[in-house]
Amino acid sequence: MADLKTNFNGIESPNPFWLASGPPTNCGEQIMRAFDAGWGGAVWKTLGDPIVNVSSRLAAIDYAGKSMSGLNNIELITDRPLLTNLKEIAAVKKKYPNHAVIVSLMVESREEWQEIIRRTEDTGADGIELNFGCPHGMCERGMGSSVGQEPKLLEEITAWTAEFSTIPLLVKLTPNITDILDPGVAAVKGGAQGLSLINTIKSIIGVDLDSFVPLPSVRDKSTNGGYCGPAVKPIALHMVAALARDSRITVPISGIGGIETWRDAAEFIALGAASVQVCTAVMHYGYRIVEDMIDGLSNYLDEAGLSSVSGLIGKAVPNFMDWGSLDLSFKTVSKIDADKCIGCQLCYIACLDGAHQCIHTHKGDCRAFHGKSDHGAGVRDCIADPVRHPEKDLKLLQVPFVDEEECVGCNLCQLVCPVPGCIEMVER
Numbered sequence: 001m002a003d004l005k006t007n008f009n010g011i012e013s014p015n016p017f018w019l020a021s022g023p024p025t026n027c028g029e030q031i032m033r034a035f036d037a038g039w040g041g042a043v044w045k046t047l048g049d050p051i052v053n054v055s056s057r058l059a060a061i062d063y064a065g066k067s068m069s070g071l072n073n074i075e076l077i078t079d080r081p082l083l084t085n086l087k088e089i090a091a092v093k094k095k096y097p098n099h100a101v102i103v104s105l106m107v108e109s110r111e112e113w114q115e116i117i118r119r120t121e122d123t124g125a126d127g128i129e130l131n132f133g134c135p136h137g138m139c140e141r142g143m144g145s146s147v148g149q150e151p152k153l154l155e156e157i158t159a160w161t162a163e164f165s166t167i168p169l170l171v172k173l174t175p176n177i178t179d180i181l182d183p184g185v186a187a188v189k190g191g192a193q194g195l196s197l198i199n200t201i202k203s204i205i206g207v208d209l210d211s212f213v214p215l216p217s218v219r220d221k222s223t224n225g226g227y228c229g230p231a232v233k234p235i236a237l238h239m240v241a242a243l244a245r246d247s248r249i250t251v252p253i254s255g256i257g258g259i260e261t262w263r264d265a266a267e268f269i270a271l272g273a274a275s276v277q278v279c280t281a282v283m284h285y286g287y288r289i290v291e292d293m294i295d296g297l298s299n300y301l302d303e304a305g306l307s308s309v310s311g312l313i314g315k316a317v318p319n320f321m322d323w324g325s326l327d328l329s330f331k332t333v334s335k336i337d338a339d340k341c342i343g344c345q346l347c348y349i350a351c352l353d354g355a356h357q358c359i360h361t362h363k364g365d366c367r368a369f370h371g372k373s374d375h376g377a378g379v380r381d382c383i384a385d386p387v388r389h390p391e392k393d394l395k396l397l398q399v400p401f402v403d404e405e406e407c408v409g410c411n412l413c414q415l416v417c418p419v420p421g422c423i424e425m426v427e428r
């Protein structure tokens with residue numbers, strides 16, 4: 001059985017599945033239950049100067065029957081007293097010495113960083129994560145993403161904290177920037193020993209059209225929040241991969257954003273993550289989802305002939321390159337399996353209006369049976385003739401056909417087809 005043990009620049013955990021800093025890591029009692037459920041590590045809800053959180057604070061998008069496809073929050077850092085959190089961190093670490101306990105921190109001045117790092121280290125925590133990612137509230141006070149968006153400042157503050165800290169230091173990056181390499185490289189230059197990403201994406205999730213208040217509303221007003229959950233996974237995957245393929249990023253990456261299943265996790269790991277973190281999926285389904293994650297990843301590694309997670313890290317990175325390096329001579333075309341097709345015509349409409357007008361319907365004529373040159377005025381009589389067209393032919397008339405010469409191989413028809421395996425893209 002594959003070894004799931006993880007060593008993230010000195011931070012060890014029984015598996016690569018960590019809880020991301022957020023509501024699931026608010027207190028010690030929660031994190032102990034999470035470890036009992038199987039989580040390998042946890043990043044404590046960000047500590048800093050105590051604040052007051054608002055009510056309400058979450059709103060979500062449901063899409064195609066899936067609730068919370070995207071989640072938006074306007075929660076800030078912990079609103080619990082610092083001392084309470086520190087005592088609980090020490091208790092968790094004492095009870096679970098082999099699990100990774102990382103503490104997320106966010107304060108302002110050099111002196112405050114020195115003080116909070118010292119007190120955090122005293123708990124026995126395994127690592128520190130600097131929250132330079134929060135895109136609401138804290139950034140208005142000069143912290144969170146307002147640091148993450150300024151590489152020079154990020155490097156400077158990372159350097160202070162590296163000076164004060166004796167345990168591994170992770171920098172959590174914001175996706176609210178133009179190029180993730182700028183803050184990523186700055187963090188490494190400043191002395192980060194690991195990078196975590198992504199934090200949430202600055203967003204407004206919707207507007208109540210009766211009251212005209214954006215969501216979530218706090219009495220009759222709202223503000224921008226941070227977007228996360230399954231909808232953000234592609235953005236997070238890209239940012240992780242962009243860092244993983246850059247030679248200046250010499251530290252491990254902890255991948256975060258929309259991870260719900262072992263497959264999501266495996267994709268992040270294949271694109272360069274050494275551990276993964278989960279927040280929204282646990283808020284949605286509870287700590288128990290880690291059981292499937294552990295079994296799934298373990299089985300996958302066994303089937304792939306990989307003896308450990310480390311064998312999977314970065315395996316897809318060499319296959320991710322600039323557009324200009326792609327093979328322009330590679331050509332695929334769409335092929336419809338007539339036996340599977342249910343004749344819904346979705347592919348036809350999609351290609352007609354949204355692609356390259358190369359899927360055609362028989363429109364009641366029988367050209368598919370006789371070739372393009374053998375149809376014309378008498379075609380409808382021909383279809384009605386049960387001898388020339390038995391019932392199986394009439395079913396076939398519902399199956400659209402592809403003009404391969406015109407098909408550009410964009411995949412759209414395959415994406416809209418509701419029948420699995422009915423449209424295949426084949427190389428020509």
Ligand SMILES: Cc1cc2nc3c(=O)[nH]c(=O)nc-3n(C[C@H](O)[C@H](O)[C@H](O)COP(=O)(O)O)c2cc1C
Pocket residue numbers: 020021022023045046071073075076077078104131133134172198199200227228229230232256257258259277278279280281
């Ligand atoms: C309600 C809520 C509160 C969060 N609080 C924090 C926080 O205190 N510190 C932090 O670094 N990230 C915080 N996050 C961001 C998550 O750690 C994570 O980066 C983000 O949600 C993306 O992961 P996900 O798609 O698995 O949720 C919070 C997210 C949510 C939904």
Ligand code: SF4
Pocket residue numbers: 333334350351355356357358359402406407408409410411412413414
């Ligand atoms: S792959 Fe794109 S262009 Fe080709 S048939 Fe399908 S939708 Fe049309």
Ligand code: SF4
Pocket residue numbers: 336337340341342343344345346347348399400416417418419422423
């Ligand atoms: S979308 Fe699929 S099932 Fe529908 S007509 Fe096209 S090939 Fe057939």
